[in-house]
Amino acid sequence: MRRAAKNLVWPLLGGAAMIVLWYAVHHGLADDRRFLLPTPGAMFEAMRDEWPILARATLNTTEGASLGFAIAAVLSALLALAMAGSSLLRASLYPYLMILQMMPVIVIAPILVLWVGPGLKSVTIITVLVCFFPLVVNTTQGLISADRNLVELFRMWRATRAQQLRYVRIPAALPYFFAGLRIAAVLAPIGALVGDYTAGSSAGDGGGLGFQAVIYSSQAQYPALFATAAVTCVLGFLFSGVVAVLSWAMLHRWHDAYEPAER
Amino acid sequence: MSAASALFTVASMAFPVVELRDVTKRFGSGPPVLEPISLAAGRDDFVALIGPSGCGKSTLLRLIAGLIAPTTGTVRVDDPAADAGSSGLGFVFQDPTLLPWATVAANIELPLKLRGVTAPERRQRRARVLEQMRLTEKANAYPRALSGGQKMRVSLARTLALNPRLLLLDEPFAALDEMTREHLNEELLALRAASAWTAFFVTHSVNEAVFLANRVIVLAAQPGRIHADIAVPLPYPRTADTRLSEPFQRLVRDVGQALRAINLVPA
Numbered sequence: 001m002r003r004a005a006k007n008l009v010w011p012l013l014g015g016a017a018m019i020v021l022w023y024a025v026h027h028g029l030a031d032d033r034r035f036l037l038p039t040p041g042a043m044f045e046a047m048r049d050e051w052p053i054l055a056r057a058t059l060n061t062t063e064g065a066s067l068g069f070a071i072a073a074v075l076s077a078l079l080a081l082a083m084a085g086s087s088l089l090r091a092s093l094y095p096y097l098m099i100l101q102m103m104p105v106i107v108i109a110p111i112l113v114l115w116v117g118p119g120l121k122s123v124t125i126i127t128v129l130v131c132f133f134p135l136v137v138n139t140t141q142g143l144i145s146a147d148r149n150l151v152e153l154f155r156m157w158r159a160t161r162a163q164q165l166r167y168v169r170i171p172a173a174l175p176y177f178f179a180g181l182r183i184a185a186v187l188a189p190i191g192a193l194v195g196d197y198t199a200g201s202s203a204g205d206g207g208g209l210g211f212q213a214v215i216y217s218s219q220a221q222y223p224a225l226f227a228t229a230a231v232t233c234v235l236g237f238l239f240s241g242v243v244a245v246l247s248w249a250m251l252h253r254w255h256d257a258y259e260p261a262e263r
Numbered sequence: 264m265s266a267a268s269a270l271f272t273v274a275s276m277a278f279p280v281v282e283l284r285d286v287t288k289r290f291g292s293g294p295p296v297l298e299p300i301s302l303a304a305g306r307d308d309f310v311a312l313i314g315p316s317g318c319g320k321s322t323l324l325r326l327i328a329g330l331i332a333p334t335t336g337t338v339r340v341d342d343p344a345a346d347a348g349s350s351g352l353g354f355v356f357q358d359p360t361l362l363p364w365a366t367v368a369a370n371i372e373l374p375l376k377l378r379g380v381t382a383p384e385r386r387q388r389r390a391r392v393l394e395q396m397r398l399t400e401k402a403n404a405y406p407r408a409l410s411g412g413q414k415m416r417v418s419l420a421r422t423l424a425l426n427p428r429l430l431l432l433d434e435p436f437a438a439l440d441e442m443t444r445e446h447l448n449e450e451l452l453a454l455r456a457a458s459a460w461t462a463f464f465v466t467h468s469v470n471e472a473v474f475l476a477n478r479v480i481v482l483a484a485q486p487g488r489i490h491a492d493i494a495v496p497l498p499y500p501r502t503a504d505t506r507l508s509e510p511f512q513r514l515v516r517d518v519g520q521a522l523r524a525i526n527l528v529p530a
Contacts, residue, residue: 149360
């Protein structure tokens with residue numbers, strides 16, 4: 001009960017305080033500058049008025065973000081398995097994975113539009129690129145840091161490499177993989193949005209939230225711009241929530257992070 | 264020691280289960296960890312290895328397990344894999360080394376599964392060792408729900424399910440409290456009476472060494488070498504009362520003296 005209060009009441013109170021502060025700042029501004037910070041009320045009004053457009057944009061972005069997220073999860077798991085199997089491969093690939101991560105999306109996006117065209121394809125690839133690094137680094141680390149004694153036991157039991165992988169390394173890497181997924185879940189909607197900012201135009205599907213942000217910004221529809229940001233946040237929470245549930249389902253029975261409270 | 268048991272020892276030593284001849288070990292270009300060691304253990308031996316840190320106790324155990332190769336000399340372990348149903352070697356670490364993501368039952372069955380033991384046979388052996396270890400009601404628990412002593416008993420159960428003929432134990436009870444440790448020592452001997460295996464047991468505790476073993480090998484350090492090989496002619500079965508007996512106390516004193524003498528002998 002106390003825990004429920006701590007987990008629910010305090011965040012709600014914090015949110016309420018922030019909204020009060022928000023209104024205070026809005027009304028504290030000079031009349032001709034209030035457009036800089038629309039009130040939450042104005043933001044929700046804009047969300048309602050623009051809903052058909054925002055909904056379509058959200059769907060487009062969600063599609064790119066989920067596709068990219070899923071592809072990154074699968075590809076990174078495969079590459080991590082390969083890299084865990086060979087320190088040579090690890091050493092030769094790691095610097096380039098870092099370069100890939102350091103490359104700004106704003107630069108990559110126009111190149112991708114050039115190569116594969118605008119829209120979903122570009123947005124998906126950008127999301128993959130953004131999610132890939134934390135996933136592959138975490139998962140590789142998990143695969144190579146299985147308990148040494150366990151690995152020795154497997155040798156004494158004359159287990160094959162495949163058996164070692166299946167019964168020790170992969171289960172030991174799961175918490176690391178999920179840690180990577182948690183980071184990637186936050187990055188995926190942002191990646192899709194930023195990708196869409198550049199690659200969403202002239203795609204024929206109306207573009208996603210990033211493209212919509214460009215339009216609202218150029219038309220000075222600031223409440224709608226804030227509404228776009230709010231929708232993006234909700235999307236991020238949804239992604240994180242799905243990963244948190246998946247992670248719980250896979251790990252809660254044995255992992256210390258989900259230790260039952262009664263112990 | 265009676266004439267009969269002396270004869271028996273000779274007979275079993277004629278076919279040593281473990282035999283090390285002039286074994287040395289050095290890691291990389293470092294100083295030798297072991298200087299030439301020769302050692303033979305028969306089927307009925309329970310050998311305790313005791314000595315200061317760095318005397319190569321664990322290295323010796325890992326050499327016998329085949330986890331590392333000797334730099335020079337030979338290590339011969341009777342190949343017990345020839346015996347159907349047995350898996351030869353059992354190794355128990357100080358850490359229980361259980362799979363945290365698997366239940367107690369799955370942990371015990373895993374090495375059997377890897378060795379191709381059929382599912383009904385696996386279940387039967389699992390039930391047997393859980394019963395022996397009084398862990399039957401914990402079969403579906405995950406390791407995090409067990410106490411340190413219980414985890415160690417699962418680790419032992421997992422090894423015993425392999426029907427080993429040679430058991431190598433590397434300070435298995437060192438992390439446990441004194442009460443639990445003494446209790447597990449008694450349990451270990453009871454289990455051994457039920458299914459004879461040869462044992463090498465690394466420990467830091469003189470009491471534990473004397474209580475369990477029929478031979479206590481005292482090792483000196485830098486480089487590791489055999490300082491003394493002390494017979495413990497106390498009859499099995501040994502119980503809690505054994506610890507109170509005068510011969511036990513005298514042997515503990517003897518081994519303790521041998522350990523202290525190491526520091527007085529120049530290497």
